[in-house]
Amino acid sequence: MSKISPCLWFNGEAEEAANLYVSLVPDSRITKIQRNPIDGPPGQAGTVLVVEFTLAGQSFMALNGGMKLEHTHAVSFKIDCADQAEVDRLWDALLANGGEPSKCGWLKDRFGVSWQIVPSALPTYLGGSDSAGAKRAMQALLGMVKLDVEGLKRAYEGKSAA
Structure with missing residues (x-):
């Protein structure tokens, strides 16, 4: 496994984006979804914070960062x-x-x-x-x-x- 993987910043759409990407590219999957443990930045407790996924074998992370960038x-x-x-x-x-x-x-x-x-x-x-x-x-x-x-x-x- 590579020590380096891209992290994509989203404002609440991390899971939706990751699901789209893995649906399009062979050898792709969601590997982990981490939820916010508390209320506060970057979101409410229980909402998706991080989605780890692979696209064609390359690791990625999608982060709901709490604001639009x-x-x-x-x-x-x-x-x-x-x-x-x-x-x-x-x-x-x-x-x-x-x-x-x-x-x-x-x-x-x-x-x-x-x-x-x-x-x-x-x-x-x-x-x-x-x-x-x-x-x-x-x-x-x-x-x-x-x-x-x-x-x-x-x-x-x-x-x-x-």
Whole structure:
């Protein structure tokens, strides 16, 4: 087990967020829920204080800190996706109920947490041996919101959109 794990700050939504995240990513689960032992900051006795969970084997902690703090793009979580279907599934699920899409495969979920939804083929196109193809793929990526695997491949190969 790693000695380092991210702690995400929430204002009462820690359990809801953790349940969403573990429902989306294989090899994920809630491992522990700790409740407030007393009334007072950050909440009433018996309410959820901490949720420990794993996403794809990585430990996380969600803390109900008792006040609203904003998450930023300065910290994001990248999910490598096997194919376009997985990109689409995760993109849609994380945007549901108030998430915000951004550019280049980034989004903020309804809790304000930033995610990068990235097809595992991306390094093939951006770091491939064809430097002109890599430049075309990068230009294509810069014009995308949700990443499109076929669009990146066509750009890398120098083929126009179908």
